[in-house]
Amino acid sequence: xxxxxxxxxxxxxxxxxxxxxxxxxxxxxxxxxxxxxxxxxxxxxxxxxxxxxxxxxxxxxxxxxxxxxxxxxxxxxxxxxxxxxxxxxxxxxxxxxxxxxxxxxxxxxxxxxxxxxxxxxxxxxxxxxxxxxxxxxxxxxxxxxxxxxxxxxxxxxxxxxxxxxxxxxxxxxxxxxxxxxxxxxxxxxxxxxxxxxxxxxxxxxxxxxxxxxxxxxxxxxxxxxxxxxxxxxxxxxxxxxxxxxxxxxxxxxxxxxxxxxxxxxxxxxxxxxxxxxxxxxxxxxxxxxxxxxxxxxxxxxxxxxxxxxxxxxxxxxxxxxxxxxxxxxxxxxxxxxxxxxxxxxxxxxxxxxxxxxxxxxxxxxxxxxxxxxxxxxxxxxxxxxxxxxxxxxxxxxxxxxxxxxxxxxxxxxxxxxxxxxxxxxxxxxxxxxxxxxxxxxx
Amino acid sequence: xxxxxxxxxxxxxxxxxxxxxxxxxxxxxxxxxxxxxxxxxxxxxxxxxxxxxxxxxxxxxxxxxxxxxxxxxxxxxxxxxxxxxxxxxxxxxxxxxxxxxxxxxxxxxxxxxxxxxxxxxxxxxxxxxxxxxxxxxxxxxxxxxxxxxxxxxxxxxxxxxxxxxxxxxxxxxxxxxxxxxxxxxxxxxxxxxxxxxxxxxxxxxxxxxxxxxxxxxxxxxxxxxxxxxxxxxxxxxxxxxxxxxxxxxxxxxxxxxxxxxxxxxxxxxxxxxxxxxxxxxxxxxxxxxxxxxxxxxxxxxxxxxxxxxxxxxxxxxxxxxxxxxxxxxxxxxxxxxxxxxxxxxxxxxxxxxxxxxxxxxxxxxxxxxxxxxxxxxxxxxxxxxxxxxxxxxxxxxxxxxxxxxxxxxxxxxxxxxxxxxxxxxxxxxxxxxxxx
Numbered sequence: 083x084x085x086x087x088x089x090x091x092x093x094x095x096x097x098x099x100x101x102x103x104x105x106x107x108x109x110x111x112x113x114x115x116x117x118x119x120x121x122x123x124x125x126x127x128x129x130x131x132x133x134x135x136x137x138x139x140x141x142x143x144x145x146x147x148x149x150x151x152x153x154x155x156x157x158x159x160x161x162x163x164x165x166x167x168x169x170x171x172x173x174x175x176x177x178x179x180x181x182x183x184x185x186x187x188x189x190x191x192x193x194x195x196x197x198x199x200x201x202x203x204x205x206x207x208x209x210x211x212x213x214x215x216x217x218x219x220x221x222x223x224x225x226x227x228x229x230x231x232x233x234x235x236x237x238x239x240x241x242x243x244x245x246x247x248x249x250x251x252x253x254x255x256x257x258x259x260x261x262x263x264x265x266x267x268x269x270x271x272x273x274x275x276x277x278x279x280x281x282x283x284x285x286x287x288x289x290x291x292x293x294x295x296x297x298x299x300x301x302x303x304x305x306x307x308x309x310x311x312x313x314x315x316x317x318x319x320x321x322x323x324x325x326x327x328x329x330x331x332x333x334x335x336x337x338x339x340x341x342x343x344x345x346x347x348x349x350x351x352x353x354x355x356x357x358x359x360x361x362x363x364x365x366x367x368x369x370x371x372x373x374x375x376x377x378x379x380x381x382x383x384x385x386x387x388x389x390x391x392x393x394x395x396x397x398x399x400x401x402x403x404x405x406x407x408x409x410x411x412x413x414x415x416x417x418x419x420x421x422x423x424x425x426x427x428x429x430x431x432x433x434x435x436x437x438x439x440x441x442x443x444x445x446x447x448x449x450x451x452x453x454x455x456x457x458x459x460x461x462x463x464x465x466x467x468x469x470x471x472x473x474x475x476x477x478x479x480x481x482x483x484x485x486x487x488x489x490x491x492x493x494x495x496x497x498x499x500x501x502x503x504x505x506x507x508x509x510x511x512x513x514x515x516x517x518x519x520x521x522x523x524x
Numbered sequence: 525x526x527x528x529x530x531x532x533x534x535x536x537x538x539x540x541x542x543x544x545x546x547x548x549x550x551x552x553x554x555x556x557x558x559x560x561x562x563x564x565x566x567x568x569x570x571x572x573x574x575x576x577x578x579x580x581x582x583x584x585x586x587x588x589x590x591x592x593x594x595x596x597x598x599x600x601x602x603x604x605x606x607x608x609x610x611x612x613x614x615x616x617x618x619x620x621x622x623x624x625x626x627x628x629x630x631x632x633x634x635x636x637x638x639x640x641x642x643x644x645x646x647x648x649x650x651x652x653x654x655x656x657x658x659x660x661x662x663x664x665x666x667x668x669x670x671x672x673x674x675x676x677x678x679x680x681x682x683x684x685x686x687x688x689x690x691x692x693x694x695x696x697x698x699x700x701x702x703x704x705x706x707x708x709x710x711x712x713x714x715x716x717x718x719x720x721x722x723x724x725x726x727x728x729x730x731x732x733x734x735x736x737x738x739x740x741x742x743x744x745x746x747x748x749x750x751x752x753x754x755x756x757x758x759x760x761x762x763x764x765x766x767x768x769x770x771x772x773x774x775x776x777x778x779x780x781x782x783x784x785x786x787x788x789x790x791x792x793x794x795x796x797x798x799x800x801x802x803x804x805x806x807x808x809x810x811x812x813x814x815x816x817x818x819x820x821x822x823x824x825x826x827x828x829x830x831x832x833x834x835x836x837x838x839x840x841x842x843x844x845x846x847x848x849x850x851x852x853x854x855x856x857x858x859x860x861x862x863x864x865x866x867x868x869x870x871x872x873x874x875x876x877x878x879x880x881x882x883x884x885x886x887x888x889x890x891x892x893x894x895x896x897x898x899x900x901x902x903x904x905x906x907x908x909x910x911x912x913x914x915x916x917x918x919x920x921x922x923x924x925x926x927x928x929x930x931x932x933x934x935x936x937x938x939x940x941x942x943x944x945x946x947x948x949x950x951x952x953x954x955x956x957x958x959x960x
Contacts, residue, residue: 266594398834401542405841471806
């Protein structure tokens with residue numbers, strides 16, 4: 083403890099001795115940490131389990147099926163899935179915990195809600211979902227409850243509202259049982275949930291309705307009637323069961339294909355892990371592609387960015403430390419002359435430097451939060467190849483940002499940067515003999 | 525003198541190695557992030573070819589059987605729909621602020637989120653991929669007026685002949701397309717084959733860009749009959765341009781207060797006005813260009829700041845260490861400018877030598893990999909990039925991006941060295957020699 087206090091004291095003295103120089107060092111570290119943390123937080127909120135997608139780590143996604151014409155290999159047609167897939171083909175798989183079918187449309191505000199035909203209509207974002215949606219996703223109900231499978235089957239005119247919308251049209255969140263008009267149709271409020279940020283576009287909406295209320299959601303096409311308008315989310319009982327579930331889904335399609343004479347239904351290596359599904363798009367810019375994953379194309383530049391984010395500042399800081407080591411070379415010589423080993427001195431230098439790097443990392447983390455706050459309306463789309471321009475601006479919550487994983491990454495990066503930037507200059511300085519070091523001082 | 529500086533520079537190589545390596549890495553990284561910025565900026569700087577100011581799309585909605593209490597079954601037939609639609613168009617055209625109105629399919633205007641293309645058969649029998657804006661054959665349709673198209677030869681406002689909206693036999697083409705087809709913009713009256721039929725060129729207009737953030741492509745305007753107003757009418761485009769000088773905010777307020785109640789006719793309802801500026805912003809965002817630019821700017825700033833801090837830190841230490849040397853120089857009569865010039869020369873040497881190696885690395889990369897399109901859009905697959913633009917030629921793009929990268933690195937480095945140098949040369953020779 084005493085030794086640690088000594089390191090801190092010495093580092094603090096160094097910092098005060100040359101404040102401008104130290105500021106440059108701390109700023110350099112902060113810049114690097116800030117940029118890295120912005121990228122990390124973007125990926126974190128996109129892929130980690132957050133409200134209401136708390137089961138992302140055990141969720142598989144099926145978005146697309148492609149019917150390949152067996153008589154003409156170059157001919158195919160593809161699209162989203164029909165209700166047959168979740169309710170017939172995948173029903174009863176051994177490792178299937180729950181299935182959600184979602185009719186996912188553009189976030190464009192074509193839908194409107196109103197209290198009566200005479201009151202002003204409010205534009206809203208809607209999602210048509212089945213009963214399983216509420217089991218796959220972890221919504222928090224503030225009042226009432228979700229609609230059931232039976233409600234969906236019976237096409238009951240019910241809906242779940244977000245707290246914001248309930249407050250807007252009824253002035254209260256206690257709206258269960260009250261009636262309102264959705265695109266001119268009378269619906270009853272079944273439940274009110276905590277607002278969902280557009281950080282999670284798969285689930286975000288103002289109003290959620292039974293799938294059966296929209297004929298387009300139940301639409302199916304193709305000779306095998308497997309293509310439609312649905313996206314299917316599957317959860318395994320445990321994250322470790324995902325691979326088993328994936329194999330079962332592929333096996334179900336393979337088995338089904340043995341009964342098809344005209345087409346082979348290809349799910350293109352789906353179902354994907356949740357995070358991987360974000361890199362699958364029908365709009366990859368490649369005319370020959372249907373719904374290829376563009377994972378590699380996105381992650382390769384990201385990997386280069388990461389290397390640059392680590393090595394450019396490390397060289398920058400390394401240069402600064404090397405300059406400082408030159409001015410402290412005599413001190414190192416004297417310490418060695420009094421019996422300090424190279425290892426002991428190396429540890430001392432690394433530990434002293436850690437204070438600077440830690441201060442920089444803390445500043446960098448705060449800077450990254452500031453960046454995210456200032457750019458929250460667009461920052462999440464920065465790595466996307468295609469973005470829905472009608473999507474409302476996502477909102478970051480404290481719960482998303484103040485996660486243990488974020489702090490763990492900052493600490494790891496701080497240690498790595500400290501190691502990379504201080505090790506080589508320190509070793510180069512310590513390589514010299516005591517006489518050389520003392521001579522240089524003279 | 526330069527030989528002495530070079531000699532000193534070489535002697536200090538161990539101290540400079542860190543900043544040299546950083547310049548190498550940061551320079552390469554900077555080149556890679558400046559490349560999309562240069563290309564996208566150049567694309568954006570190409571003239572749109574039309575003036576988006578004061579152009580709007582009127583969005584209509586239509587209630588159907590699924591619209592519950594809003595739906596009026598009695599109005600759901602072709603005859604009523606025709607009548608109500610004519611009334612809506614008349615309301616719009618009669619607004620005193622409106623200069624011209626156009627009515628076409630959903631993809632008939634710049635930055636529209638749908639797209640319509642086809643192939644034209646040139647006189648030499650080659651096929652040319654084109655983009656098509658199709659407008660309906662209705663009275664008063666004036667797409668050239670709404671878009672503000674200009675005649676390719678005279679530069680005057682384009683007027684499409686009345687015959688253009690009477691049959692499918694005429695086509696108006698962009699200057700780029702005219703040159704591809706006939707080698708000249710003087711193409712009015714000439715014939716091309718479209719969908720197997722011969723069509724006559726009615727007008728040639730100056731190129732306009734479909735996507736504001738991308739390059740213009742060969743474009744044609746066509747017309748088609750509107751037999752009946754179907755329910756899909758709400759997907760079509762009703763465009764209008766305001767008269768010059770009309771305040772957009774005042775117009776929108778008045779429109780929503782006075783005109784909208786008259787637009788809500790039968791099963792039709794008003795679903796909003798959207799300006800061309802909004803379409804432009806959305807299309808750029810949707811194609812991932814906005815995100816790409818923001819990311820590239822962020823990374824470029826990061827690389828430049830790293831260079832700035834690296835140079836600042838290194839030369840700060842140099843200035844402190846070399847005080848005695850500077851004192852000797854000053855006492856022997858060297859001016860402040862001459863001393864400062866040594867530092868700037870050293871920085872130039874450092875940046876330039878690092879940049880030469882960066883260029884070699886980038887050159888190797890460009891030669892082996894080529895330069896990919898900066899953003900992937902479907903246009904990349906359909907249209908061959910026009911070599912008239914420097915950003916479409918490999919080596920001119922390499923040269924421009926290299927120059928921009930070098931200039932930025934050099935400017936930032938000079939800025940970074942300014943304060944340490946100023947501090948060093950401000951020290952009186954006696955004080956500087958005191959340490960010696």
